[in-house]
Amino acid sequence: MDAHREICRAIDNYRDKAVALSHEIHEHPELKFQEHFATGLLTKAAAELGLEVEREAGGLKTAFRAEFGARGPAVAILAEYDALPNGHSCGHNLIAGAALSAVAGLKSVASQLPGRVVFLGAPAEEGGGGKIILIENGALRGVDAAMMAHPTDAEFCTMPALATHHLKLTFHGRGAHAAMAPWNGSSALAALIQTFQSVDAMRLHLRDGSRIHGIITDGGHAVNIIPERTECLFLARARTSRYANEIGARVIRCAEGAAMATGTRVEHVVEGGYKNLINNLSMAHRYAAHSEALGAKSVEAPADTPTGSTDMGDVSHVMPAIHPSFAISRHGEGNCHEDAFVARADSERGYNAMIRVAKAMAMTAYDLLAQPELLAAAKKEFEARRES
Numbered sequence: 349m350d351a352h353r354e355i356c357r358a359i360d361n362y363r364d365k366a367v368a369l370s371h372e373i374h375e376h377p378e379l380k381f382q383e384h385f386a387t388g389l390l391t392k393a394a395a396e397l398g399l400e401v402e403r404e405a406g407g408l409k410t411a412f413r414a415e416f417g418a419r420g421p422a423v424a425i426l427a428e429y430d431a432l433p434n435g436h437s438c439g440h441n442l443i444a445g446a447a448l449s450a451v452a453g454l455k456s457v458a459s460q461l462p463g464r465v466v467f468l469g470a471p472a473e474e475g476g477g478g479k480i481i482l483i484e485n486g487a488l489r490g491v492d493a494a495m496m497a498h499p500t501d502a503e504f505c506t507m508p509a510l511a512t513h514h515l516k517l518t519f520h521g522r523g524a525h526a527a528m529a530p531w532n533g534s535s536a537l538a539a540l541i542q543t544f545q546s547v548d549a550m551r552l553h554l555r556d557g558s559r560i561h562g563i564i565t566d567g568g569h570a571v572n573i574i575p576e577r578t579e580c581l582f583l584a585r586a587r588t589s590r591y592a593n594e595i596g597a598r599v600i601r602c603a604e605g606a607a608m609a610t611g612t613r614v615e616h617v618v619e620g621g622y623k624n625l626i627n628n629l630s631m632a633h634r635y636a637a638h639s640e641a642l643g644a645k646s647v648e649a650p651a652d653t654p655t656g657s658t659d660m661g662d663v664s665h666v667m668p669a670i671h672p673s674f675a676i677s678r679h680g681e682g683n684c685h686e687d688a689f690v691a692r693a694d695s696e697r698g699y700n701a702m703i704r705v706a707k708a709m710a711m712t713a714y715d716l717l718a719q720p721e722l723l724a725a726a727k728k729e730f731e732a733r734r735e736s
Contacts, residue, residue: 351457351460351714351718352711352714354456354457355453355454355456355457355707355710355711355714356453356707356711357456358452358453358455358456358457359449359450359452359453359703359706359707359710360703362449362452362453363449363703365393365452366445366446366448366449366452366702366703366706367445367699367702367703369389369390369393369444369445369448370441370442370444370445370699370702371441371694372385372389373385373386373389373429373436373440373441373444373445374435374436374441374693374694375694377431377432377435377436378429378430378431379430379431379432379433379474380430380471380472380473380474380475380476380478381408381409381410381430381471381472381476381478382410382430383410383429383430383471383472384409384410386410386429386430386441386444387403387410387411387412387429387469387471390412390427390429390444390448390469391403391412391469393448394412394414394448394451394467397451397452397455398416398455399414399415399416399451399455399467400414401413401414402414405468405469405482405487406481406482406484406485406486406487407481407485408471408472408478408481408482408485410469410471410472411468411469411470411471411478411482411487412467412468412469413466413467413468413469413487414451414466414467415464415465415466415467416455416458416461416464416465417458417461417463417464417465417717418461418462418463418464419463419464420461420462420463420464420717421463421464421492421493421716421717421723422463422464422465422466422490422491422492423463423464423465423466423491423492423493423494423495423713423716423717424465424466424467424468424488424491424493424494424495425447425450425451425454425465425466425467425468425494425495425496425709425710425713426447426468426469426470426479426494426495426496426660426663427443427444427447427448427467427468427469427470427496428440428443428444428470428471428473428496429441429443429444429469429471430471430472430473430474430476430478431474432474432685434685434687434690435690436690436693436694437684437685437686437687437689437690437693438474438498438499438684438685438689438693439498439499439676439684439689439692439693439698440473441693441694442499442676442693442698442699442701442702443496443497443498443499444469445699445702445706446496446497446702446703446705446706446709447467447496447706447709448467448706449702449703449706449707449710450706450707450709450710450713451465451467451710453706453707453710454710454713454714457714460718461714461717461718462717462718463716463717464717465713465717466488466491468482468487468488468494470482470659473658473659473660475514477620477622477659477662478659479659479660479662479663480620480622480659480662483662483663483666488663488666488667491667492667492668492716492723492727493628493631493667493668493669493716493723493726493727494660494663494664494667494668494669495631495635495669495670495671495709495712495713496660496671496709497671497672497673497674497705497708497709498658498671498672498673498674498684499673499674499675499676499684499692499693499698499701499702500673500674500675500676500683500684501675501676501677501678501679501680501681501682501683502649502653502673502675502679503639503644503645503646503647503673503674503675504646504647504648504649504653504672504673505632505633505635505636505639505646505647505648505649505670505672506627506629506632506648506649506670506671506672507625507627507649507655507658507671507672507673508587508625508627508649508651508653508655509622509624509625509655509656509657509658509660509661509671510557510558510559510585510586510587510592510624510655510656510657511585511586511587511588511589511591511592511621511622511623511624511657511661512583512584512585512592512621512622512657513583513584513585513586513589513592513593513595513596513618513621514581514582514583514584514618514619514620514621515581515582515583515584515596515599515600515616515617515618515619516579516580516581516616516617516619517540517543517579517580517581517582517599517600517603517614517615517616518577518578518579518614518615518616518617519536519537519539519540519543519577519578519579519603519606519607519612519613519614520536520576520577520612520613520614520615521533521534521535521536521537521538521539521574521575521576521577521578521610521611521612521613522534522574522576522611522612523573523574523575523576524573524574525572525573525574526571526572526573526574527572530574533574533576534574534610534611534612535574535575535610535612536568536575536576536577536578536610536612537567537568537574537575537578538606538610538612539578539603539606539607539609539610539612539614540564540567540578540579540580540606542605542606542609542610543580543599543602543603543606544562544564544580546602546605546606547560547562547582547599547602550598550599550602554595555586555587555591557586557587557652558584558585558586558587558591558592558595559583559584559585559586560582560583560584560585560595560599561582561583562580562581562582562583563580563581564578564579564580565579565580565581566578566579566580581619582596582599584596584599585656585657586624587624588624589621589623589624592621593621596618596621600616603616622657622658622659622661622662623661623662623664623665624661625658625660625661625664625669625671626661626664626665626669626730626733626734627648627664627669627670627671628664628668628669628670628726628729628730628733629648629729630668630722630725630726630729631668631669631670631712631716631722631726632648632670632672634712634715634716634722635670635672635708635709635712636672638707638708638711638712639672639704639705639708642704642707642708643704644674644675644701644704646672646674646708649673656684656685658671665734667730668726668727668729668730670712672705672708674701674702674704674705675701676692676693676695676697676698676701677689677692677697
């Protein structure tokens with residue numbers, strides 16, 4: 349199609365700008381909700397493409413929204429750009445560059461678009477649930493389908509992302525001198541340790557594919573004092589939100605049992621959670637076809653593929669969505685959240701993949717707007733597969 353060729357030509361012409369921007373984001377990593385540098389670069393670039401940019405979209409200071417095209421259906425392309433404490437070890441700088449490049453390609457055929465393209469900057473994927481807030485505050489209202497792509501060490505047109513349930517547990521005991529009168533105290537640390545032991549014993553009874561991880565964020569402040577307050581975080585993962593929540597409830601029971609046994613008290617707060625990802629196969633297969641035409645075979649991820657979680661899962665529960673992965677390293681050379689992945693996210697291979705993926709996403713977005721039967725199939729599938 350002429351539109352496809354023009355989209356790819358425009359993305360190739362935009363390559364130097366996109367790579368430079370992605371590199372700058374990589375060199376200035378920012379944690380969730382603090383992505384002011386990245387937001388500034390992306391909104392400036394969008395404005396230079398001739399887009400009218402809404403800053404602080406959905407009430408989030410580091411979110412933005414822009415749209416263009418004609419009356420009709422709308423497809424959103426989402427950018428992520430937050431980092432982790434060890435830098436861009438999840439490659440969100442490439443996600444941002446791919447999304448911006450796809451938008452640049454689609455902007456080149458704006459006069460031919462039988463619908464609208466929405467460019468949405470979504471902060472705080474790493475535990476902040478930025479997309480959930482954007483959904484709740486209407487930033488995706490009126491959008492018919494959404495997409496983004498994520499770097500990993502594999503090429504898949506689908507991603508079996510897990511649902512999560514995030515808990516904070518705080519134990520309250522009674523302080524005492526650990527040598528002179530330990531019998532006068534009740535150890536919040538003992539309760540916390542017993543909780544971790546009980547959770548470890550519980551793992552055997554979890555369904556396949558489930559995960560649970562915890563860290564101690566406050567274990568006490570002096571070794572010669574019976575700790576009167578401790579705190580920990582747990583993250584439960586499962587194939588569905590319902591089961592992730594069930595695991596979370598079992599963790600709370602472990603904590604309550606530990607508190608009872610140690611004469612302490614426990615408080616729990618649900619910090620949030622992400623829904624599982626519903627991969628829209630109508631969209632994923634079209635993306636895969638474009639990816640293969642560009643030289644990269646992108647297949648459905650096997651059901652047992654090791655995976656994580658993303659707030660794009662929440663998007664997939666309100667509209668047809670895809671979240672393909674693209675390889676910027678070989679297996680064993682580093683993957684998401686590993687220190688080695690930081691360098692992969694700023695490599696020639698990474699940037700080449702970013703541009704290729706931008707083309708596949710942009711052409712898929714164009715097809716959804718230009719071919720009513722494709723969007724109808726995606727919506728029909730969404731309605732059939734959506735969980736209640």
